[in-house]
Amino acid sequence: xxxxxxxxxxxxxxxxxxxxxxxxxxxxxxxxxxxxxxEVRAVDDISLTVxxxxxxxxxxxxSSGKSxxxxxxxxxxxxxxxxxxxxxxxxxxxxxIDVYAEPExxxxxxxxxxxxxxxxxxxVLNPVRRVKHSFHDFAYRHMGLxxxxxxxxxxxxxxxxxxxxxxxxxxxxxxxxxxxQRITIALATVCEPEFIIADEPTxxxxxxxxxxxxxxxxxxxxxMQASIIFVTHDMSVHAAIxxxxxxxxxxxxxxxxxxxxxxxxxxxxxxxxxxGSLPRIGDVRIRKSLPxxxxxxxxxxxxxxxxxxxPLAIERCSKxxxxxxxxxxxxxxxxxxxxxxxxx
Amino acid sequence: MTDLLKLDHVTKRFPVGGLFSxxxxxxxxxxxxxxxxxxxxxxxxxxxSGSGKSTxxxxxxxxxxxxxxxxxxxxxxxxxxxxxxxREAFMAKVQPVFQNPFEAFNPLTKLDEYLFATAHRFLAAxxxxxxxxxxxxxxxxxxxxxxEVRGRYSHELSGGQLQRIAVxxxxxxxxxxxxxxxxxxxxxxxxxxxIVNLFRELRDELKVSIIYITHDLATAYxxxxxxxxxxxxxxxxxxxARTVLEHPTQPYSIALKGAVLPPDPxxxxxxxxxxQVVEA
Amino acid sequence: xxxxxDLLRYNREFLLGSICIAIILALVVAxxxxxxxxxxxYVVIPDMPxxxxxxxxxxxxxxxxxxxxxxxxxxxxxxxxVVALVSRxxxxxxxxxxxxxxGRVDQVIMAINDTLNALxxxxxxxxLVFVLRDQMSWPILAVTxxxxxxxxxSRLIRSVALSLRNREFTRHAVFSGMRTGKILWREHLPYVxxxxxxxxxxxxxxxxxxxxxxxxxxxxxxxxPTIGGMIYWANAHSAMVAGIWWWIAVPMVFVVxxxxxxxxxxxxxxxxxxxxxxxxRMGA
Numbered sequence: 053x054x055x056x057x058x059x060x061x062x063x064x065x066x067x068x069x070x071x072x073x074x075x076x077x078x079x080x081x082x083x084x085x086x087x088x089x090x091e092v093r094a095v096d097d098i099s100l101t102v103x104x105x106x107x108x109x110x111x112x113x114x115s116s117g118k119s120x121x122x123x124x125x126x127x128x129x130x131x132x133x134x135x136x137x138x139x140x141x142x143x144x145x146x147x148x149i150d151v152y153a154e155p156e157x158x159x160x161x162x163x164x165x166x167x168x169x170x171x172x173x174x175x176v177l178n179p180v181r182r183v184k185h186s187f188h189d190f191a192y193r194h195m196g197l198x199x200x201x202x203x204x205x206x207x208x209x210x211x212x213x214x215x216x217x218x219x220x221x222x223x224x225x226x227x228x229x230x231x232x233q234r235i236t237i238a239l240a241t242v243c244e245p246e247f248i249i250a251d252e253p254t255x256x257x258x259x260x261x262x263x264x265x266x267x268x269x270x271x272x273x274x275x276m277q278a279s280i281i282f283v284t285h286d287m288s289v290h291a292a293i294x295x296x297x298x299x300x301x302x303x304x305x306x307x308x309x310x311x312x313x314x315x316x317x318x319x320x321x322x323x324x325x326x327x328g329s330l331p332r333i334g335d336v337r338i339r340k341s342l343p344x345x346x347x348x349x350x351x352x353x354x355x356x357x358x359x360x361x362x363p364l365a366i367e368r369c370s371k372x373x374x375x376x377x378x379x380x381x382x383x384x385x386x387x388x389x390x391x392x393x394x395x396x
Numbered sequence: 397m398t399d400l401l402k403l404d405h406v407t408k409r410f411p412v413g414g415l416f417s418x419x420x421x422x423x424x425x426x427x428x429x430x431x432x433x434x435x436x437x438x439x440x441x442x443x444x445s446g447s448g449k450s451t452x453x454x455x456x457x458x459x460x461x462x463x464x465x466x467x468x469x470x471x472x473x474x475x476x477x478x479x480x481x482x483r484e485a486f487m488a489k490v491q492p493v494f495q496n497p498f499e500a501f502n503p504l505t506k507l508d509e510y511l512f513a514t515a516h517r518f519l520a521a522x523x524x525x526x527x528x529x530x531x532x533x534x535x536x537x538x539x540x541x542x543x544e545v546r547g548r549y550s551h552e553l554s555g556g557q558l559q560r561i562a563v564x565x566x567x568x569x570x571x572x573x574x575x576x577x578x579x580x581x582x583x584x585x586x587x588x589x590x591i592v593n594l595f596r597e598l599r600d601e602l603k604v605s606i607i608y609i610t611h612d613l614a615t616a617y618x619x620x621x622x623x624x625x626x627x628x629x630x631x632x633x634x635x636x637a638r639t640v641l642e643h644p645t646q647p648y649s650i651a652l653k654g655a656v657l658p659p660d661p662x663x664x665x666x667x668x669x670x671x672q673v674v675e676a
Numbered sequence: 677x678x679x680x681x682d683l684l685r686y687n688r689e690f691l692l693g694s695i696c697i698a699i700i701l702a703l704v705v706a707x708x709x710x711x712x713x714x715x716x717x718y719v720v721i722p723d724m725p726x727x728x729x730x731x732x733x734x735x736x737x738x739x740x741x742x743x744x745x746x747x748x749x750x751x752x753x754x755x756x757x758v759v760a761l762v763s764r765x766x767x768x769x770x771x772x773x774x775x776x777x778x779g780r781v782d783q784v785i786m787a788i789n790d791t792l793n794a795l796x797x798x799x800x801x802x803x804l805v806f807v808l809r810d811q812m813s814w815p816i817l818a819v820t821x822x823x824x825x826x827x828x829x830s831r832l833i834r835s836v837a838l839s840l841r842n843r844e845f846t847r848h849a850v851f852s853g854m855r856t857g858k859i860l861w862r863e864h865l866p867y868v869x870x871x872x873x874x875x876x877x878x879x880x881x882x883x884x885x886x887x888x889x890x891x892x893x894x895x896x897x898x899x900x901p902t903i904g905g906m907i908y909w910a911n912a913h914s915a916m917v918a919g920i921w922w923w924i925a926v927p928m929v930f931v932v933x934x935x936x937x938x939x940x941x942x943x944x945x946x947x948x949x950x951x952x953x954x955x956x957r958m959g960a
Contacts, residue, residue: 113584114555229445258444259611263655267668285585288657292664312661322586329589330659331618333641339618341589345554459847484853492851499844503955504866510852517853551955565852 070143071247071279072102072125077138079124092349094120094133096303099376104246105277107270109294109311111287111326115346117303118283122249125281126168127151127158142166144246164194167240169269171252173232176239177224183235184220187242194243209242213268230261234268241272248273248280254289266293287326291315296383299323302347302357305376309383319385321364356387364389398471400433400572400605401456405465408451408629423451425629426465429622433470433572436605438595440616440637443626444652449609452626453577456607457492458483470572488518491566495578497558501550507558508546510565511535518569534564537602538594556587563594567602574598575607580615592619613656617641625649683948690944696937700749700930707746712739714747714901723920733922735906736913741926748901748927749934752884755818755902759883760876762822763829768872771830772860775837786834793827798889800824805895817896821883829875833868840864870950877942881935888931903927 076099081092094117102108112118123129125140140151144165149157158166170176177186187206195202207217215234224232233253240248250269254262270293273280282294290297290311298308299322307320318324329339344361347353353360359369368388379385408424411417425448431439443449454460455467458474467474469490477486494500501507511531515521521530532542538560550558559579566574576595580588596619598604610616616623620637625648633640633649644650657664683690712719718738726733732741774785804820840846840863849859884903890896891904898905906927910916915923947953 113586259613259652259655260444263657263668270665270668287585288659288664291659291661292657292668315659315661326585327659329585331589331592331614332658333614333617333653333656336618336638338593339589341556341591341593342586345557345587346584457851487851487853492847494844494848496844500848502845502849502863504951505845505863509862510848513849513854513858514852562848 070101071104072100072281073139073141073143074098074100074125075139075141077121077124077140078136079120079129079133080136081120081133083132090350093117093303093352094349095124097138098303098305099138100298100305100308102247102279102281104279105274107273107280107282107293107295109290109297110281110283110300111285111290111297112283112300113285113346115302115349116300117349118300119251120303121300122251122281122283125151126166126249127155142247163190163245164243165245166247166249167243167245169237169240169248169250169253171255173229173236174224176236177232179224181223182220183222183224183227187220187239190239191242206242210238213238213241213272228261230257230265233257233261233265237265237268237272241276241278244276244278246278248278250280250282252284253282255284255286262289269293287330299326302352303349304357305384305386306358307379307383307385307387308376309379309381309385313381313383317381319379319381319383319390320387321362321389322358364392398433399430399468400470401431401607402468403427403429403465404467406452406455406462406467407464408448408455408460409463422629424448424455424462427452427624427626427629427631429624429631429634431573431605431607436599436603437621438599438606438608438619440608440610440620440623441626442610442613442616442623442652444611446628447626448629449626450577451629453492453575453607453609456573456575457490458486484517488569489571490573490575491569491571493559493562493566493574493576493579496582497555497562498550498582500562501558503550505549507548507550507553507561508542511545511561511568514565514568530568531564534568535561537567538564539590540564554587555583556590559583559591560594563591563598567598567604571604573605573607575609577609578611579608581610581612588615595619613641613653625652683944687944687948689940693937693940693942693944696933697941700753700934700937703746703930704750704753707743707750710743710746712743714739714744715899723918726922732926733920735909735923736915736918736920737909741922744901744906745926745930748903748906749930751814751900752887752903753934755814755887756880756883758815758818759821759825759886760880762819763825763879764872764876766822767826767829767875768833768865768868770826771833772837772864772868774830775834776841776856776860776864778838778841782834786831789827789830792824795824797821797824797886801886801890802895805890814897814900817887817890821886825879825882829871829879832871832875836868836871837864840867867951870946873949874942874946877938880938884931884934903931 076097077095078097079095081094083090083092098121110118110121120133124135127140129135135152139153142149142151144161147165149161151158177183192202195205197205206220210217210219213234215238219227219231219235227235253269254265257265266289269280284290294311296309297311297314299306299320301322307314307318307323314323315327318327325342329341331339342361347357353370355371356369356374359365362369366388374386374388376384376386380391406424406427407422409420409422411419412421413419431437441449441452451460455462458477461475469486477483501510508531511534512527515527515530519530521527528542535541535545540557540560545561580591583591592615595606595608599606608616608620617637622635623637623640624634625632625640627648633644633646640649641653644653655667657667684694720730720734720738720740722734722736722738724730724734730740730742732745734740735744770785770789774782801817801820808816846859846863849863887896887902888904888907891898891902892908892911894908896902896905898908907924910923915921
């Protein structure tokens with residue numbers, strides 16, 4: 053393991069910083085059903101970069117388009133959803149892959165360089181086979197090790213994550229939800245990928261288990277110096293685990309920046325609301341919610357998509373689309389009135 | 397002092413194992429608390445999965461009967477409620493709000509149907525005008541109106557709006573108690589507070605008591621008067637909400653509070669770094 | 677109406693199915709204008725091949741095949757439709773109620789269901805024919821077939837009803853004060869309709885097949901023209917050996933058109949009324 057770490061440290065000295073570069077990405081659902089055409093703009097002009105050794109959080113509510121975004125990043129979209137414009141490029145330690153220009157390059161990279169942690173552990177673990185079979189199915193061909201060497205590596209990996217190697221013999225239904233999720237994390241990290249996409253991995257978990265699972269993810273990430281895109285609607289989870297954070301609204305990015313900076317001094321009114329509306333033990337002040345309802349992606353508002361619900365909206369907001377520009381706190385923000393305080 | 401809801405050593409057992417097994421497990425174990433009819437309050441039941449809180453909710457709604465102990469509503473033991481008339485009289489006084497607003501409404505049924513049906517059954521609204529008036533009044537109380545909701549299907553609205561309609565529907569029979577089982581866990585963060593604040597208004601203005609079941613300590617802290625913390629069917633700690641949640645005294649409740657992530661990056665990341673696995 | 681036009685325009689199966697059924701229906705309508713009494717024999721020159729005068733030829737009994745076919749289609753279809761409708765009503769009622777009530781009631785009803793299902797259809801119908809002999813008539817046959825045809829489908833409907841019972845919107849409907857009957861009719865029936873439609877088509881095809889089988893074997897009122905009856909007479913007169921191939925070919929070709937048409941219609945309409953595709957169209 054030390055050799056691998058040293059090799060990675062040497063590699064990082066020369067490797068470019070951006071493991072993931074997304075430019076002007078647009079992915080729409082185009083649906084034609086009995087003569088009715090619907091275009092749902094789930095991902096509408098998104099550009100972002102993720103560095104090495106970083107947890108990049110994506111926050112958004114339902115209908116923000118974040119699930120579609122990750123599917124697009126993972127190259128996992130199918131008709132009626134299509135990439136209409138833009139690019140997604142990975143750089144795995146020198147090995148560059150453009151997901152939509154050369155899709156066949158991505159397949160061999162899956163799991164070895166790019167893996168996933170999903171919300172329901174039962175989406176990953178085959179319920180009628182023992183856990184060890186899932187490890188075999190996912191990881192064996194990537195590791196390039198013979199039988200005994202492979203299992204020894206797997207057991208080592210499990211122990212390092214604080215899991216009893218005997219779980220390999222169990223069936224998924226014999227284990228608790230938290231345990232299964234920890235195994236899912238072990239499964240996603242056993243090949244030591246450079247990039248992990250985590251989609252609401254702790255959402256259905258109890259608070260105590262969530263604490264443990266988040267800690268586990270953070271440990272593993274730090275040890276492997278991997279990059280993680282962590283998607284969740286829960287802002288407190290982002291506070292705990294994300295280094296940088298992007299806020300998504302109606303298929304576009306509203307703000308992006310270092311997590312601490314975002315929480316201390318949010319520049320976009322939506323960010324300010326998301327953070328300010330969270331209740332907190334010890335704080336009895338009244339919280340408010342946003343008026344209006346989340347936008348329909350098939351028929352979004354004109355101009356800035358947030359303007360119907362925005363306390364700072366002016367006429368310009370309904371006509372022009374604000375671009376992502378550098379913000380006062382070192383990140384980026386898409387708002388004509390960025391940084392102005394919202395009267396509470 | 398009449399009791400609105402009284403739980404007296406309530407226990408619920410379920411059979412486990414195969415067809416011929418006689419083993420049972422206790423989903424709810426010796427739970428006691430009382431809600432007074434004079435003073436409406438928001439009573440929170442906090443617990444993780446497997447704590448028994450959903451089973452307790454079902455018993456309060458009359459969908460399950462206690463195996464031991466006595467659960468009485470307005471002086472009447474729930475086990476004596478038999479027959480359609482008695483059941484409907486009970487339902488008029490105790491109404492639910494369910495967790496998943498998208499599941500609670502049949503996607504093929506228009507939303508106003510639920511409101512009209514409730515008005516018809518519980519308010520004896522025999523003609524169309526009476527039903528519409530009752531529905532509109534209830535919707536106004538939650539900040540909506542019949543004009544906005546008429547003819548709509550569940551997929552046309554957001555989770556927050558659907559939950560508000562669900563609350564409006566629950567208010568139509570003028571109930572004394574609303575049992576809300578995780579009412580905001582599936583609602584977007586930006587809309588959550590409107591529902592939570594609504595519960596407060598129901599208690600203060602309409603004098604309705606609310607049983608608020610949740611796993612989220614922060615919202616429980618925010619609106620509840622009293623709270624009980626459950627684990628594996630037993631009540632671990634109970635009392636005034638602010639006191640219990642700010643200064644828990646039992647190991648489990650202390651660990652639970654310690655695991656809650658505050659919306660502050662420095663504190664939250666410290667919590668996940670110092671994690672310990674609490675074996676349940 | 678708009679639905680029909682949409683279906684015709686965008687769904688090829690519906691179009692093809694409609695064309696097939698249109699042919700059949702045209703025949704049925706034509707049967708009311710037949711110049712000859714369908715029951716009579718030797719009204720035209722026998723054994724004539726298809727020509728301009730006799731469109732589908734004539735058979736050895738001196739009947740014009742075109743008009744025989746038209747009458748047969750009408751009789752066969754009527755039988756099938758009656759059987760399908762009666763057995764649907766029974767299947768829906770039993771399936772919905774049993775699935776919703778669950779528990780002991782469900783077990784008892786399903787036990788009766790399965791027992792009846794295990795009864796072999798053809799032998800029972802044959803038994804009926806032999807016992808009733810002269811009093812045998814199409815209505816009795818139809819009712820008996822209907823009573824034999826609902827068991828399989830009621831189970832399908834029951835399984836949908838069982839899953840609906842546990843969904844949150846059912847609980848919600850109960851607390852809204854809706855009574856059982858209303859819940860079954862308004863909330864559950866739309867989900868059950870695709871299965872009902874599919875099984876109706878299935879049942880129709882089964883009933884027609886039953887009729888054809890019985891008639892070929894000669895166990896029904898042979899004088900009244902039906903598809904199976906035509907084949908029976910063709911066999912009785914050794915049509916294939918005698919070289920009168922069109923006598924066998926005509927009923928077979930048209931029964932295939934009928935079945936194909938019904939099947940394609942069933943598939944396409946089923947897809948249309950399926951709650952999932954309805955929701956997709958509504959924009960959910």
